[in-house]
Amino acid sequence: MRRSDLADLTAFVAVADHLSFRAAASRLGVTPSALSHTLRQMEERLGVRLLHRTTRSMSLTDAGLRLLEQLRPAINQIADALEDLNRERRQPIGRLRIYVSHFAAETVIAPIWRRFLTTYPKVHLQIQMDETPVDIVAKGFDAGIGPQKQASAGMIAVRVMGPLKVAVVGASGYFVQHRPPRTPDDLARHRCIQYCFAPDGTILAWPFERGEKSRKIAVDGRVTVNSPALAVRAAVDGLGIAYTLEALAEPFLRSGQLVRVLEDWSPSFEGLFLYYPEHRQVPVALRVFIDMLRTNYDAALAPSLLKNPFATEAKSD
Incomplete structure (x- = not known):
């Protein structure tokens, strides 16, 4: 079926509904002469007369009536589908x-x-x-x-959260038994909650910054996770020091369950974006x-x- 066939069939239904080229043309937004020409070409292409025409009146032939009866349900379904889209534009669905x-x-x-x-x-x-x-x-x-950085080239990125600051934390009970670290190098003497995000099992080194200085520290510990929130839970349970996001640690810092260390070395990340094509x-x-x-x-x-x-x-x- 050609794309023009659907337009011709829609024109035929409009003429059949009104039995008037002028009224149907007004509905379709075309001129009566253009509509008459469209119907005449359609009849010639099909080899069947669909309309009886005189200078004063118009009616459907028997073939035109049969075609209209078969087209009506399909045209109504198309109209309903378009109306559904229009409703979606007004009300998300x-x-x-x-x-x-x-x-x-x-x-x-x-x-x-x-x-x-x-x-x-x-x-x-x-x-x-x-x-x-x-x-x-x-x-x-x-x-x-x-x-x-997860947004591919050509995508739209919308910031949904400002820069996120890192918090290095441990349970208060943990620091009763272990002297809190004063520099990132001191982490070598501590149990740390490790991260593994890579499929090859690579353990993430912890990034630190202070002024113009930046360091990446390889840490050791008996627990490895792939979630900053789970790292916080491990720290609360006294399993070691966690490198996490300030927002996740804040409730436990306020309650005294966690103690923050190395704050002057804690970097910030860019935050979060919603991205879409x-x-x-x-x-x-x-x-x-x-x-x-x-x-x-x-x-x-x-x-x-x-x-x-x-x-x-x-x-x-």
């Missing part, structure tokens, strides 16, 4: 799939998901958490949340999701646990 790290899920999505789902009851929010970067387009996700028509559910994140973090400019302002949208290089 459908599934929104987001790929995030565990930390991003807890600190970016969890604070707003109740309000989001209450505001948009026809949206289904699907969150998949993992620490491994993936091709969100190939995996069928609408967006991802993570470091800006660049296209002119952003899915409606994703657009309102981003808008709610903007509103939420714009409102959080006052001092808070995370202290992360919401910045402007930027295209990644």
